[in-house]
Amino acid sequence: MINLLSRTIMMGTPLLFGALAEVIAERTGMMVTAIEGIFLMGAWAGFVGGYLSGSLIVGFLSAMLAGLLVAGLYGWICIYLKQHQVVTGVAINLLVAGLCSFLYRVIFGVPITPLTVSPLATIPIPLLSEIPLLGPILFNQTILTYIIYFLAPLSYFMLYKTSMGLTIRSAGENPEAVDVAGINVLTVRFLTVLLAGVMGGVAGAFYSIGFLGMFTTNIIGGRGWIAFAICFLGNWNPKGAVIGTLAFGFAEAIAIYMQSIGNSALFPNELFIALPYIMTIVLTISRKSFNVPAKLGVPYLKEN
Amino acid sequence: MATAFFELRGISKYFAKVIANQDVSFSIQRGEVLALLGENGAGKSTIMKILYGLYKADEGKLLKDGREIKIDSPKEAMELGISMIQQHFSLVPAHTVTDNIILGNVHGIIDHKLFREEIKRLAELYGFELNPDDFIRDLAVGVQQKVEILKALYQKTNLLIMDEPTAVLTPQEAENLMGFVRDFTAQGNSVIFITHKLKEVMSVADRIIVMRAGRVFGDIKRAETNELELSKLMIGRDLNWVTKEDRQESIDQEVRLEIQQVTLQEKTGVPALKDISLTLHKGEILGIAGVSGNGQQELCEIVCGAILPTKGKILLDGEDITERKIRARIDLGIGYVPADRSSDGMIMDMSIAENMLLKSSYAKKWQKRGFIDKQKLNQYTWQEIQDYSIKAPSPETIARGLSGGNQQKVVLAREVDNGEKVIVFDQPTRGLDLGAVNHVHQVILQERAKGKSVLLVSTELAEIFALSDRIAILYKGEIQGVFNSAELTTEKIGLLMAGFREREVKSDAG
Ligand SMILES: Nc1ncnc2c1ncn2[C@@H]1O[C@H](COP(=O)(O)OP(=O)(O)O)[C@@H](O)[C@H]1O
Ligand SMILES: [Mg+2]
Numbered sequence: 001m002i003n004l005l006s007r008t009i010m011m012g013t014p015l016l017f018g019a020l021a022e023v024i025a026e027r028t029g030m031m032v033t034a035i036e037g038i039f040l041m042g043a044w045a046g047f048v049g050g051y052l053s054g055s056l057i058v059g060f061l062s063a064m065l066a067g068l069l070v071a072g073l074y075g076w077i078c079i080y081l082k083q084h085q086v087v088t089g090v091a092i093n094l095l096v097a098g099l100c101s102f103l104y105r106v107i108f109g110v111p112i113t114p115l116t117v118s119p120l121a122t123i124p125i126p127l128l129s130e131i132p133l134l135g136p137i138l139f140n141q142t143i144l145t146y147i148i149y150f151l152a153p154l155s156y157f158m159l160y161k162t163s164m165g166l167t168i169r170s171a172g173e174n175p176e177a178v179d180v181a182g183i184n185v186l187t188v189r190f191l192t193v194l195l196a197g198v199m200g201g202v203a204g205a206f207y208s209i210g211f212l213g214m215f216t217t218n219i220i221g222g223r224g225w226i227a228f229a230i231c232f233l234g235n236w237n238p239k240g241a242v243i244g245t246l247a248f249g250f251a252e253a254i255a256i257y258m259q260s261i262g263n264s265a266l267f268p269n270e271l272f273i274a275l276p277y278i279m280t281i282v283l284t285i286s287r288k289s290f291n292v293p294a295k296l297g298v299p300y301l302k303e304n
Numbered sequence: 305m306a307t308a309f310f311e312l313r314g315i316s317k318y319f320a321k322v323i324a325n326q327d328v329s330f331s332i333q334r335g336e337v338l339a340l341l342g343e344n345g346a347g348k349s350t351i352m353k354i355l356y357g358l359y360k361a362d363e364g365k366l367l368k369d370g371r372e373i374k375i376d377s378p379k380e381a382m383e384l385g386i387s388m389i390q391q392h393f394s395l396v397p398a399h400t401v402t403d404n405i406i407l408g409n410v411h412g413i414i415d416h417k418l419f420r421e422e423i424k425r426l427a428e429l430y431g432f433e434l435n436p437d438d439f440i441r442d443l444a445v446g447v448q449q450k451v452e453i454l455k456a457l458y459q460k461t462n463l464l465i466m467d468e469p470t471a472v473l474t475p476q477e478a479e480n481l482m483g484f485v486r487d488f489t490a491q492g493n494s495v496i497f498i499t500h501k502l503k504e505v506m507s508v509a510d511r512i513i514v515m516r517a518g519r520v521f522g523d524i525k526r527a528e529t530n531e532l533e534l535s536k537l538m539i540g541r542d543l544n545w546v547t548k549e550d551r552q553e554s555i556d557q558e559v560r561l562e563i564q565q566v567t568l569q570e571k572t573g574v575p576a577l578k579d580i581s582l583t584l585h586k587g588e589i590l591g592i593a594g595v596s597g598n599g600q601q602e603l604c605e606i607v608c609g610a611i612l613p614t615k616g617k618i619l620l621d622g623e624d625i626t627e628r629k630i631r632a633r634i635d636l637g638i639g640y641v642p643a644d645r646s647s648d649g650m651i652m653d654m655s656i657a658e659n660m661l662l663k664s665s666y667a668k669k670w671q672k673r674g675f676i677d678k679q680k681l682n683q684y685t686w687q688e689i690q691d692y693s694i695k696a697p698s699p700e701t702i703a704r705g706l707s708g709g710n711q712q713k714v715v716l717a718r719e720v721d722n723g724e725k726v727i728v729f730d731q732p733t734r735g736l737d738l739g740a741v742n743h744v745h746q747v748i749l750q751e752r753a754k755g756k757s758v759l760l761v762s763t764e765l766a767e768i769f770a771l772s773d774r775i776a777i778l779y780k781g782e783i784q785g786v787f788n789s790a791e792l793t794t795e796k797i798g799l800l801m802a803g804f805r806e807r808e809v810k811s812d813a814g
Contacts, residue, residue: 163410170396170407177394180358181408182379294398302358 004253005137011256012249013145014039014206018227019234019241020148020155021199025192026236027159029172029295032196033089034074036224037096041066042204044100047215048107050117050208059117059209060202067201068194070096075193079186082299093224101217119213120144120206144202144210151199156238168192172293175300185300203227222277229280235291247283251275307370309334309494310355310386310463315364317350324350326518328364332463332494337485339509339526340498341538343737344708347518348498349391352465356388357381379408387456391467391498393448397441404440405455426457430484445472445597453484464488465496470504474595475765475798482508500538502531514538539738558586559622560757561607561726566616568602568781576602577613577781584726589748589758591772591789593765594801596731599781600761601643604730607759608640609633620725634663639723641715643730643761649715650703657685657699660718688717693743709740716747727751728759733767745771765794779803 018035025032032038045066050059070092077088108115120142129139159165167188171178175185207223208215226248234240255272308331317325325347332338340348353359355366357375366373368384375381381388395404402420410419420436427434432450440448449469456464470478485495485508499505505512506526514522514537522529522537561584568577577599584590594600605611607618609630618626620636628636642648650659661670661681670677685699692713696706703711712732719727729748733741748771752758762768768775768789775792777784777800785806800806 162413163406166399166403166407166410166414170399170403173396173398174394176390176392177396177404177407180378180388180390180394182357182377182382183408184377 002133002136004250004257006140007253007256008246008249009137009145010141010211010249011252012245013141013148014203014210015223015227015230015248016148016152016241016245017144017199017203017206018224019230019245020151020238021196021203022228022231023234023236023238023241024155024159024168025189025196026231026296027168027172027293028189028192029175029293029298029300030075030078030189030193030196031085031089031228031297032071032074032193032200033086033228034070034092034096035089035196035200035228036220036222037074037089037093038067038070038197038200039204039207039220039224039227040093040100041070041096042201043208043219044104044204044215045201046205046210047117047208048104050205051115056117056120056209060205063201063205064198065201067197067199067204069197071193071197071200074197075190078299079189079193082301085297085299097217104215104217114214114216116213117209120210142210144206152238152242159238169293172295175295179300179302185302189300200224200227226276226280229284232290232292233280233283233287236293237291244283248276248279251279306333308332308367309336309369311367311370312351312355313365313367315351315354315361315366317347317354317359318362323518325354325361328515328518328520330513330520330523332496334462334494335489335492337489337495337497337508337510339505339512340496340515341500341502341505341512341534342515343500343538344735345737346515346538348515349467350518351515352388352467352496352498355381356386356465358388382459382461385460385462386465387459387461387463388465389449389452389456389467389469391471393445393452395440395448395451397439399440400436401434401438401440401443401451401454402436404451405436405458409459423454423458427454430454430457430487445595446474446477449473449481461493463494463496465498467498468500469497470499470501471763472596474801475794476802478504502534502538505534506531516540560584560586560588560620561759562617562619563607564617564619566606566613566618568599568606568611569614575614575781577606580616580781580783582776582783582786584757584759586757587752587755588773589752589760589771591768591775592759592761592778593768593775593797594763594778596763598778600778601730602781603778604640604642604728604759604761607726607728608638610640631666634722637722637724637726639719639721639727641712641719641727641729641732643734645711645715650711652704653702655700655702656689656694656696656706656714657681659703659714660685660688660699663718663722688714692717692747709736709743712736712740712744716744720747720751723751723756726757726759728761730761731763732760733762733764741767765797768797769794777801 018039022032022035042063046059046063049062050056074088074092077083078085122140122142125139129135159169167178167183171185171188178185178188204220207219212219230241230244230248234244255275258272311331313329315325315328328351342348350359354361355375357377357380360376366375373384375384402416402423405423406414406419423436432454434447434450434454440451449472469481473481485497489495497508509526512522512524512526512529512534513520514534516538563580563582566577566580567575570576580603582590592600592603602611606613609628613626617624625633625636646652651662664670670681682699689696689699694710694713696710703714732744736744748758748760760768760771772789774786775789776786777797779801780803784800
């Protein structure tokens with residue numbers, strides 16, 4: 001059981017990276033529908049950077065840069081060229097999927113056995129990890145999890161207690177108000193999308209070099225979309241995103257657990273693999289109150 | 305003469321092919337109330353947005369205290385002491401009063417308590433009743449405007465620009481606003497007051513700039529002019545105004561439409577309409593007065609069938625039509641000119657002819673072997689274009705390309721034909737220039753003369769008074785009273801619009 005909960009936290013980490021990124025960007029009115037592509041590009045760049053340099057740090061930095069570039073492309077098309085956010089995102093996701101498998105082959109050919117790196121090690125925190133029950137669950141994780149422990153409350157504080165947060169939230173509710181207050185709406189939106197790209201890149205790299213130690217083209221398998229779903233199930237609020245992430249992390253942990261014990265007599269294994277996706281659908285349709293930013297998905301047009 | 309506080313010199317501004325401002329020059333002194341008067345589309349908002357840094361001028365320059373300045377963003381305007389309250393408020397409905405006021409004026413971590421106190425003090429100083437913790441979405445428009453003003457005061461404004469500030473206010477609220485303007489300028493500050501209402505100009509302005517078609521046509525001291533001269537400058541010609549004499553003496557007593565104790569419950573639980581009973585006779589114009597957002601749109605939609613009432617009945621010529629849907633009601637002869645023509649009245653990217661067909665596309669008369677009878681439709685549309693003098697080269701012209709007035713005429717032409725018995729007009733002249741307003745008024749009177757019944761919703765009291773045979777006042781979804789229009793004065797109707805009951809109004813007056 002402890003193992004399962006520890007897994008929940010671990011598998012929840014990248015989801016929360018993605019969901020927080022999505023929350024911040026969507027609060028300005030930008031649905032980052034390219035999140036799946038950002039994850040995948042992050043996973044790819046993380047692996048390539050990590051494998052070629054032999055350093056996971058370089059891997060994560062490459063992932064951040066890759067996420068930034070994909071997000072930059074998405075932001076430029078949607079914010080400055082005013083194109084439709086869903087259409088653009090889907091197109092970019094398809095583009096990235098093709099690009100990643102192509103570039104992987106260009107660089108590595110078609111290896112007989114999959115190339116691997118040794119993934120992020122868990123770092124038990126002295127003293128804290130020895131607390132019974134909670135210790136091994138919360139404090140025997142990788143560095144990414146510890147970072148997210150800070151990022152989650154930090155993003156909440158930023159959104160609700162700082163002028164930057166007020167600007168971000170206002171931009172998604174009524175961009176004219178932001179404009180009239182002398183702040184450039186497009187810049188605000190673009191910067192948050194870039195931030196989402198960096199965070200999404202890290203999240204993607206978690207799957208390749210933080211956990212599996214290898215890259216496959218279907219490594220993300222819709223988890224970007226799950227982060228996307230967590231954002232709105234969590235009511236565009238970092239707190240809600242944390243709760244949503246725990247639910248999905250748990251579902252994923254169960255799926256991995258059932259896979260590992262291989263007890264497919266009772267339940268087909270596929271059911272558990274499908275669990276997070278089924279949960280997305282069920283939670284989405286059972287949600288009642290929405291706190292959706294009023295101008296979510298609407299480009300800001302202003303002639304001058 | 306002292307150097308002007310601010311001066312605009314030879315400003316021109318083009319939007320693609322539209323000339324919004326051409327060679328506009330005027331100045332404003334310290335302590336002065338300057339009125340910017342002009343019809344819709346005259347370029348008033350544009351010239352002020354240039355001064356506020358929202359738009360960039362294509363030609364011309366700006367001066368402060370005689371020195372040339374550049375204003376490239378609202379931030380820079382604010383630093384120079386300029387604030388502008390937009391025609392459509394730019395507040396965030398989901399945020400509190402405090403959050404709205406400090407947006408763009410704070411840095412780093414927000415000390416909410418400090419700001420709340422500061423705003424409370426400022427509000428008290430100016431005698432505004434405001435709770436800094438209220439959410440904007442819960443406030444009446446009049447109060448929202450106070451938030452906008454407070455926001456400007458918070459930024460230590462010396463020049464306050466207000467774009468059509470009284471459009472959303474009751475006459476009493478407007479009077480309070482004028483009071484504020486006088487106090488504020490008495491302290492040495494300046495106000496630019498954009499409006500198209502002559503009365504306001506005469507009551508508050510020191511000097512008047514009249515604009516027409518993007519240019520300045522007059523720069524006159526209030527004491528040296530009158531309403532007649534101003535209206536001629538503003539319109540550029542004389543108009544044949546609908547006056548009280550056009551009212552008919554006797555109303556047909558035959559009942560056409562009856563609304564019986566209709567209540568409409570919103571999802572949130574508060575009724576949008578509460579126990580409404582109205583009778584509309586043949587050949588009668590019933591005006592519905594009220595500040596916008598008090599249930600007018602719901603009332604119109606109940607009549608045309610877009611929404612069904614929670615309780616109550618609607619009768620047309622004695623027949624119960626409460627359960628009939630929109631399509632059935634169109635067939636019964638109820639026409640509806642909605643307030644927002646661009647979203648509810650027409651499809652902008654379709655042609656005039658297609659828009660004509662919009663509400664009767666299924667009708668046999670437009671069909672030929674299952675296809676649309678293009679020829680017949682175009683013929684019909686062309687006739688309407690002539691009859692309503694719509695400025696369009698052909699029935700195939702796309703609606704988006706027409707001016708607001710001509711778009712409204714398209715909707716009008718269609719609905720007048722649909723409404724064989726009853727026509728509902730919701731704010732039929734909003735945003736139109738005076739020529740088009742006049743045309744719409746003439747059409748309404750013509751239809752009444754044909755014996756049709758008209759429900760006229762408007763927030764412009766002048767319009768209500770000029771056209772209506774009887775007037776009902778709507779406040780928070782309730783009818784405050786129904787009057788023959790001769791019985792009402794502006795003052796009385798203002799009190800009713802503000803929520804006072806008939807009894808109270810009478811005892812107040814007595
Ligand atoms: N952002 C814009 N894009 C294109 N045309 C505009 C824009 N703003 C205003 N216009 C046009 O410029 C003219 C002047 O508009 P405006 O300044 O809003 O007039 P007013 O405030 O006097 O009603 C109108 O013809 C209007 O259609
Ligand atoms: Mg205007």
